[in-house]
Amino acid sequence: MNLFDHNRSLPIGSDAKLSTGWWGVLALIVTESALFAYLLFTYFYLSAQTEQQWPPEGLPSLTMPVINTIILLASSVSVWASEHYIRLKQIRWSIGLMALSIILGISFVLIQLIEWHKKPYGLTSDLYGSLYFTITGFHMCHVVIGIAVLLLLLVWLSLGYFDDRRHAAVTIGGMYWHFVDVVWLFVFATLYLFPYSDSV
C-alpha cells in the first residue's frame, strides 16, 4: 500500500488550521456574509425605489464613523498580533494585546451608541430608520458576540490554556472577529458613503 506513508507521525487534536473548528468558522463566515449581503440587498432594493428624503437627515456626517471604523480595524490588527505572540511563546504580550482588542471593541460599541442616539429618527419612524437600525443593529449584535468571544479567549489565555502548539481557539475566534470587522466596511460604505454618490 503506497498511497501514503502510514509510519508518518501525525498531530493530535485541535491543531490550528488542521482542526475541524477552523473549517467550521469559515463555513459560519460564508453564511453570515450571505446574511449581510441580503441585508444590504434589502437596503439597495428599497432605496432605489424610494420617493422619500434619503437619508432623512441629509448626507450623514462622516467624522465619527470614520474614526470608529479605524478603531475597529485597529482591534483586528491587535487580535492578529495577539495570536502572533502566542506563536512566539510570549503569552504576556498576547494577553495584553487581547485586552487591548477588547477595549477597542468596546469603544466602537460606545461610539456607535452615541451615533444611534444622535439620529433624529428611530427604528419605527420611517423606512430609512427601519433599515438603518436593523442593519447597524445586526452588526452591533455581531460585535457584542465578538467581544464576548474575545473575553473568553482572554480568560483562557490568562489560565494558561494555550501555547505555541495548541491555540486553535484563538485562531478560530480571531477569524470571527476579523469577519465582524470586514463586514463593517461594507455596512459603512453602504450607509455612510453610498448616499454621497447621488450628490456628486
Place this chain on the structure above:
Amino acid sequence: MAISDKKHNLPDNRLERVPEYGCAPTGSTAQMRLADTWECNPGWRGWFSTVDHKTIGLRYLVTAFIFLLIGGIEALIMRAQLSLPDQTLLTPEQYNQLFTMHGITMIFLYALPILSGFSNYLWPLLLGSRDMAFPRLNALSYWIFLFAGVFMYASFPLGQAPNAGWFNYVPFSGPVYNTGPNIDVFALGMVLLGISTTVGAVNFIVTLFKMRAPGMTINRVPILVWGTLTASVANLITIPAVSLAFLLLWLDRQVGTQFFDVANGGKPLLWQHLFWIFGHPWVYAIVLPAMGIVSDALPTFCRRPLVGYTAVALATMATMMFGFVVWVHHMFATGLPTVSLSIFGAASMAISIPSAVAVFAWIATIWLGRPVFKTPFLFFAGFVILFVIGGLSGVMVAAVSLNWQLNETYFIVAHLHYVLLGINVFPVIGGIYYWFPKFTGRMMNEKLGKWSFWVMFVGFNAAFFPMHIAGLLGMPRRIYTYSSHMGWDSVNMITSIGSFIFAIGILIFLVNVMISLKRGVLAGSNPWDAATLEWSISSPPPAYNFAVIPVIASRHPLWENRLNESSERSSLSEGYLLTTGHETIGTSPIDAKPQVILKMPGDSYTPFFAGLFVSLLFVGLLFHWWTFTGVMTAACCVTLILWMWPRQSLVQRAVSNAGHSSQNNSEKI
C-alpha cells in the same frame, strides 16, 4: 513504536504520534476497546446526551416521516373536501390553514430533514469515518429541528395555524390583514428551523472535506455525498435570505418597522425576492440528495457501476448553480420588466440540460446493466419516470407566456407534486427499503414491498396527473370549493380517489416496516451485494463504525475484484486502529492524505440544553415575554461557553504546561 523526532520541539506523544496501524478482527483487544469507548450511555441519559450520528440519523428519519404522515393526513382532508363540488366539510379559513400547514410540513419539516436523516446516518459510513466532523452540532441540529416543528404546530390545535400559504406573501401576511398569532408562529418557527438547517449544513461540508478515509480522493466519493454537499452549500448561502425575510416580517408585525408596509414606502415584492432567492435553491436542496440516493443505490440493482459518474457529479453541481439564478420564475406574473423575465425564463429552461444528463445516466445504467427487480429498484425506476414527467411540465411553465396562462392554477400544483413526490418521496421510500437492513439488521418483506410500490405508483399518477387537466381547465389552486358548473367535477373526483389509493400504498409500506422490524429475515453485512463502504461492516453497524479506518483505492471498494479496473485494492481489514479514546483520522480536502488524528467529543448534554434554551427564547419572543427571553439568551450563552470550553481530552489546550497535564501522560519522562 518509534516516535519520529521533530526539530522544533521535544517529541510529545500527547501532541503527535505515529498512529497504530494494523488489523482489529472481532473479539480482538483493539475491537473490544473501541466498543467500550464508543458505546453511549444506557437509559435516558444516553437518550438525551448521545451524539452518535447513526442514532441522530434515525431520529431524523423517524421524526421527518411522522411529519410526512401528518402532512399527508392534512392533504387527505383537503381531498375529501374537494372530491365533490359545493362541499362544506371545511370552512374557508380551515382550508387556508390546512393547505398552509400541508405545505410547511412537507417542504420544511419533511423533505429536507428526511434527507438529512439519510445523510447523517450514511455519511460517515460511506466516507469511512467514525463520526461526523461535529457530533455535538449534529445533535443540536436535530433537537432544534424537533422543537421548531413542535413550535410551528403549537397554534394548530387552537385553530390559529399559519394561513397565508407556505410562501406567505405580504401584504396578506402583514399586520393589517392578518392580525392573529398565525403568521408570527410561522415567522419565528422558520428562523428557528433555519438555525438547525444551517448548523447541519456546516457539519456536512466540513465532514466531506476533513473526514474521508485515506485514499478516498474527491473523485471517489459516492454521488449521495455530492448531492448533500451541493445542497448544504446552497443552504449555507440561501437560508439567511429566508430567515431575514421572516425576521423583517416579524419586526413589521410586532415592532412596527416598515419594510413591507406599502403605505410608508415598503415593498411587497421585496418579500417575494428574498423568499424565492431562498426558495428555488431550496427545491434543489430537497431533491439533489434524493437523486444521489438513486445514483448510489440504483447501480447495485443493475449489477454495474453508475454510467457517467463524473457527468452526474458535475450535473448535480450545475443544477444548483442554475438554481441560484432562476428565482424570478416564481414571479413572472408580478409585472417585472420583460428582459428580466426572458433571462430568468431562459435560465430555468437551461436547468433541463444537467437534469437530462442525470436522467440519461440512470437510463444508461439500467440499459447496460442486468436489472434485478427488487422493491428498491422499482422505486428508483418509478422515480425516473416521474422525474421526466415533472421535468417536462417544468420546462412548460418556464416559458413566460405559458406561465402567465397557468400561473396559480392546478397545473402548477401538479408540476410541483410530480417533482417533489417523484424526486423526493419515491427515492426516500426506495432508500428506506434499500438501507433498512443496514439500519436494523433485517430485510423488509419483498411481497409487501412490491405491493406498496405499485399501489403508490398507481395512486400517485391517478391523484396528480388529472391535476394537469384541472389546471388547463382553469381551476385555480387554493380554493376551498367550486361549483359544479365549472366542469371540474370528474377530475377532482379522480384526484381524490387517487390520493386515497396513494395513502393506502404508504400504509402498506408502514405495515411492512412494522412486520419486518420484528420478523424480517436477518440480513448479513451486505445483503444486496453492493459496492460501497457501508456494506463492509455489520448490520446494524457497531458504535465505532469501522474497527480500522479503511484505505480506499477506488469508487467501488467492495467490487474491486470483479471490476478489476486497476491493480490497486482498498484495504478494509488493515488500517489505522486509533483506539486511544474517541479518535478518527482527519484527511486533506482533495486527495485525502492523512493529516491529523482528530479527537472526537463523547456524549454530552450541552446540545440538548442549547437547543432547548434557543427554542424557549423564541417562545419568549412570540409572547413578548422580554425578561424570559433575556434569561433564555443568558442560559444559551452559558451553555455555549461550557460547550466551547477548551478541553484537555480533545487536545484543545496546551498539554506541556505543568499543572494542567495530570491526565494522559503515560509516557512522561
